[in-house]
Amino acid sequence: MALTGRRGALSEHALSPHDDVLRTAAPHVARRRFLTVTAAAAMLAFATNRPARGATAAAELDAARVSADPFTLGVASGDPLPDSVLIWTRLAPEPFAEDGGLGRERLVVEWEVAADERFALVEQRGAATAHPEYGHSVRVDVKGLMPDRHYYYRFRVGGWISPTGRTRTAPAAGGETGAxxxxxxxxxxxxxxxxxxxxxxxxxxxxxxxxxxxxxxxxxxxxxxxxxxxxxxxxxxxxxxxxxxxxxxxxxxxxxxxxxxxxxxxxxxxxxxxxxxxxxxxxxxxxxxxxxxxxxxxxxxxxxxxxxxxxxxxxxxxxxxxxxxxxxxxxxxxxxxxxxxxxxxxxxxxxxxxxxxxxxxxxxxxxxxxxxxxxxxxxxxxxxxxxxxxxxxxxxxxxxxxxxxxxxxxxxxxxxxxxxxxxxxxxxxxxxxxxxxxxxxxxxxxxxxxxxxxxxxxxxxxxxxxxxxxxxxxxxxxxxxxxxxxxxxxxxxxxxxxxxxxxxxxxxxxxxxxxxxxxxxxxxxxxxxxxxxxxxxxxxxxxxxxxxxxxxxx
CATH class of the missing domain: 3.60.21.70 (Alkaline phosphatase D (PhoD))
Incomplete structure (x- = not known):
């Protein structure tokens, strides 16, 4: 919502590389080519800030050295499909520090998905890497789940266990869901x-x-x-x-x-x-x-x-x-x-x-x-x-x-x-x-x-x-x-x-x-x-x- 109501004199239409069909306003073609070039330059700059591989990869932090709760930002899930759901967390033992308190090291995070809140019936488990290039965020697309079911999930780093999240899958495609x-x-x-x-x-x-x-x-x-x-x-x-x-x-x-x-x-x-x-x-x-x-x-x-x-x-x-x-x-x-x-x-x-x-x-x-x-x-x-x-x-x-x-x-x-x-x-x-x-x-x-x-x-x-x-x-x-x-x-x-x-x-x-x-x-x-x-x-x-x-x- 506009809070200031101000805008500069620019009125050209915006251009995105995803949208090459906004060509109807011919007077702006040169402007749009310029925006495409600058967008490509920005994209290149950010593409280089991805997790490296091999010898140039960030060092891995021993989970046992994490001395404060890394799950201060909680857990989340999203975009449920009939057979999968995305689960998320972001590690930050010092949430108001620029690096979250984890520096430039990567960290392996264990995760579990269960059919019950006590995790007696674990359906799936695995490990994911929290990369500094992604702000030590972790996302797992958990596949192979049953449709229209509730699940519980959590993460672990060393001796630290995240809060438990509750999520669910969508009903089967075309299924006759009542409400x-x-x-x-x-x-x-x-x-x-x-x-x-x-x-x-x-x-x-x-x-x-x-x-x-x-x-x-x-x-x-x-x-x-x-x-x-x-x-x-x-x-x-x-x-x-x-x-x-x-x-x-x-x-x-x-x-x-x-x-x-x-x-x-x-x-x-x-x-x-x-x-x-x-x-x-x-x-x-x-x-x-x-x-x-x-x-x-x-x-x-x-x-x-x-x-x-x-x-x-x-x-x-x-x-x-x-x-x-x-x-x-x-x-x-x-x-x-x-x-x-x-x-x-x-x-x-x-x-x-x-x-x-x-x-x-x-x-x-x-x-x-x-x-x-x-x-x-x-x-x-x-x-x-x-x-x-x-x-x-x-x-x-x-x-x-x-x-x-x-x-x-x-x-x-x-x-x-x-x-x-x-x-x-x-x-x-x-x-x-x-x-x-x-x-x-x-x-x-x-x-x-x-x-x-x-x-x-x-x-x-x-x-x-x-x-x-x-x-x-x-x-x-x-x-x-x-x-x-x-x-x-x-x-x-x-x-x-x-x-x-x-x-x-x-x-x-x-x-x-x-x-x-x-x-x-x-x-x-x-x-x-x-x-x-x-x-x-x-x-x-x-x-x-x-x-x-x-x-x-x-």
């Missing part, structure tokens, strides 16, 4: 408050958690941790600066993952993650940053941010960045019940129109050459819908998909950072959903630090037009402080957007149960985040029926 539960979270600015929502999420009975972006924020964090003034610790000065380098981003993840409530949520549920802007820099668009820096400089920063993101999330090797580029969009299924198409709306997007300021839609924002997803990702999404046999099609992504007018007047301003600023891109996606016959479509959104529920309309300016699906925005974990139930613009937004069924400005998360006949959406709201503790309650519930899109109060 599943998911949660969606986003926007967890450390300095804005305590992770009360994560503490309650760890106790929820859900199958998976979608993290929709802004896992961390690049802004400085002062010694008291911002709003976390009830902490009994003082943070080092290393956090009181904006993240720019790989070391900066690694340390910031260490700060966030030092939170026990976030660690508890990761240990309890498998996460499916995607980024938004703040994992790199506020409101960046492709190779264009907020302040109009030279693209070659920003791409180096983006490479550092992407590398640190992969190191600190339960992602497979397929998502390992190649310099400033990473294939984060991907597709997972839950039997025949649901298909999840996880999007990346930052890496491939055209620069925001009208200087990234709220503005009525106009020729600049409506240019058909503009894209939020990039053409390759857009084709991937639409092809996936055409070839799907799932009952529900869930699209976890970052920014508001539905029209969201800021005034009840005409013309009304809208966000140039959301899909409203890329109407041609949205129109192509909507047309693809209609052509594929997607009847039960749900978009999951983060970014805006409030809870919304929208009906996705065939024509947002005609309240009587056909409803094509639903959009659920999951508010923030902490970003924006405590918030309020009805922000000052509540009446205006509800009048200006008749397809908006719900608006709540407090913190929390969304819980969704997908069934064979209907889906239920519960907005879970915490009492506050600027003091530790706090309660959680269901502030609103809606249902949408199979074959009858649209939200109704539960």
């Amino acid at each position: 599943m539960r998911l949660a969606a979270v986003a926007c967890q600015s450390y300095q804005d408050g305590y992770y009360t929502a994560h503490r309650h999420l760890a106790q929820e009975d859900v199958d998976v958690v979608f993290h929709l972006g802004d896992y961390l924020y690049e802004y400085p964090v002062d010694a008291s941790g911002g709003a976390r003034r009830y902490n009994d610790r003082t943070l080092p000065d290393v956090f009181n600066r904006e993240t720019v380098t790989l070391a900066d981003y690694r340390l910031r993840y260490a700060l966030y993952k030092s939170d026990p409530d976030l660690r508890a949520a990761h240990a309890r549920h498998p996460f499916l993650v995607t980024w938004d802007d703040h994992e790199t820099e506020n409101n960046y668009a492709g190779a264009v940053d907020e302040n109009g820096s030279p693209p070659e400089r920003f791409l180096v920063r983006r490479a550092a941010a992407y590398r640190a993101y992969w190191e600190n999330q339960p992602l497979r090797a397929e998502q390992l960045p190649q310099g400033p580029d990473a294939r984060l969009y991907r597709r997972l299924a839950w039997g025949s019940l649901a298909q999840f198409d996880i999007l990346d709306t930052r890496q491939y997007r055209s620069d925001q129109a009208y200087g990234d300021r709220p503005h009525p839609q106009g020729p600049e924002s409506d240019d058909p050459a503009r894209t939020l997803t990039g053409a390759a990702q857009e084709s991937w999404l639409l092809d996936g819908w055409r070839n799907s046999g799932a009952l529900w099609h869930v699209t976890p992504q970052q920014v508001c998909f539905s029209q969201r007018k800021f005034e009840a007047t005409t013309p009304a301003r809208v966000s140039m950072d959301a899909w409203d600023g890329y109407r041609a891109s949205r129109d192509r996606v909507v047309a693809g959903a209609k052509a594929a016959g997607i009847d039960n479509w749900m978009v999951l959104t983060g970014d805006v630090h409030v809870g919304y529920a929208f009906d996705i309309k065939d024509d947002f300016d005609d309240p009587g037009s056909r409803t094509l699906g639903t959009e659920v925005t999951c508010t923030s974990i902490t970003s924006g402080g405590n918030g309020s139930e009805k922000p000052a613009n509540w009446d205006t937004y509800m009048r200006a957007n008749p397809h908006m069924q719900h608006y709540d400005g407090r913190r929390g998360y969304v819980r969704v149960e997908l069934g064979r006949l209907r889906a239920q959406v519960d907005f879970r709201t915490v009492s506050g985040v600027t003091r530790p503790g706090g309660t959680v309650s269901t502030s609103a519930s809606f249902v949408t029926e199979v074959g009858s899109p649209g939200l109704k109060p539960a």
Whole structure:
């Protein structure tokens, strides 16, 4: 979410080596060739920082010499498939030291996966290497598991044993799964408050958690941790600066993952993650940053941010960045019940129109050459819908998909950072959903630090037009402080957007149960985040029926 609303004069479309089909804007060809060269240079620089082999490899540290708990950043799992799941940890006996307290030595880590929490029925075990080049992170793609099962996992280094994580596999491909539960979270600015929502999420009975972006924020964090003034610790000065380098981003993840409530949520549920802007820099668009820096400089920063993101999330090797580029969009299924198409709306997007300021839609924002997803990702999404046999099609992504007018007047301003600023891109996606016959479509959104529920309309300016699906925005974990139930613009937004069924400005998360006949959406709201503790309650519930899109109060 934009916090400063500033952008430099650059307006060229971003280019990624993954997306060679954004050739329609001919005046930018020379610029794009330049970006391709600089991206390649950054990629080469980061490709050399990979674990070496043979005589040049980093020395191996004797696990017996690790004298402090190396599992301070917890454990996590992610992206469950019917026969495998990815398990993760990152070793850091000194989490606020640049090297995590392990220097430049590699370390062998043992792991186990069991059918029970006591590890009496160990299904698989093995060893993996924590390389300094990857921030001593460890990921194991555990294969050969049974579908639709819960498993427990842990790691060991010498005499140190990690916390136990609980994960699960997806149902068998095409299996007739009756129901599943998911949660969606986003926007967890450390300095804005305590992770009360994560503490309650760890106790929820859900199958998976979608993290929709802004896992961390690049802004400085002062010694008291911002709003976390009830902490009994003082943070080092290393956090009181904006993240720019790989070391900066690694340390910031260490700060966030030092939170026990976030660690508890990761240990309890498998996460499916995607980024938004703040994992790199506020409101960046492709190779264009907020302040109009030279693209070659920003791409180096983006490479550092992407590398640190992969190191600190339960992602497979397929998502390992190649310099400033990473294939984060991907597709997972839950039997025949649901298909999840996880999007990346930052890496491939055209620069925001009208200087990234709220503005009525106009020729600049409506240019058909503009894209939020990039053409390759857009084709991937639409092809996936055409070839799907799932009952529900869930699209976890970052920014508001539905029209969201800021005034009840005409013309009304809208966000140039959301899909409203890329109407041609949205129109192509909507047309693809209609052509594929997607009847039960749900978009999951983060970014805006409030809870919304929208009906996705065939024509947002005609309240009587056909409803094509639903959009659920999951508010923030902490970003924006405590918030309020009805922000000052509540009446205006509800009048200006008749397809908006719900608006709540407090913190929390969304819980969704997908069934064979209907889906239920519960907005879970915490009492506050600027003091530790706090309660959680269901502030609103809606249902949408199979074959009858649209939200109704539960």
